[in-house]
Amino acid sequence: MDASRTRQEVRRLVEEVGELAEAFLDRSPLFPGSLYEQKSQCGKPACKCARGPYRHRQWCLSFLEEGRSRTRAVPPALRPAVAELASRYREVRRARRRLAGLLADLLSKADALAEGRCREGRRRYARLAAGAPGRAARPRKGGSPE
Numbered sequence: 001m002d003a004s005r006t007r008q009e010v011r012r013l014v015e016e017v018g019e020l021a022e023a024f025l026d027r028s029p030l031f032p033g034s035l036y037e038q039k040s041q042c043g044k045p046a047c048k049c050a051r052g053p054y055r056h057r058q059w060c061l062s063f064l065e066e067g068r069s070r071t072r073a074v075p076p077a078l079r080p081a082v083a084e085l086a087s088r089y090r091e092v093r094r095a096r097r098r099l100a101g102l103l104a105d106l107l108s109k110a111d112a113l114a115e116g117r118c119r120e121g122r123r124r125y126a127r128l129a130a131g132a133p134g135r136a137a138r139p140r141k142g143g144s145p146e
Contacts, residue, residue: 003116006109013106020102023095030092031085033063035074061086 039055041047048054059074061082074082 003113006113010106010109013102017099017102020095020099023092028088029085030089032089033061033086035059035061035083035086
């Protein structure tokens, strides 16, 4: 990829990083957990869940607390608020993964641009050194001096 396209790609990546930064600058609370619906049998012999395909539905929140996995039932009245907290956490984690990929691409492209500039600097230095007064021109490898 030529340097001009690489610079354009760097500009695009920097712009995308800026857009992702909004996810981290937001002050809304997060909750690192997963909200899911669980279907189960209650265990009562007279209940319809014991005799057929019917299962009781319950919303649960799964999370880590002091390094241990915890699961708590979420009452129907709290479900929308808990879902919002968990959803925001997933969005931040998704943005973080995307940011990590963008930064890796950005560093790769920045390294490529820097290497190209170093090559150009070495060429320019060689031209300057060859024309410096009071210095004899060094012969090129495999040939005679020009």
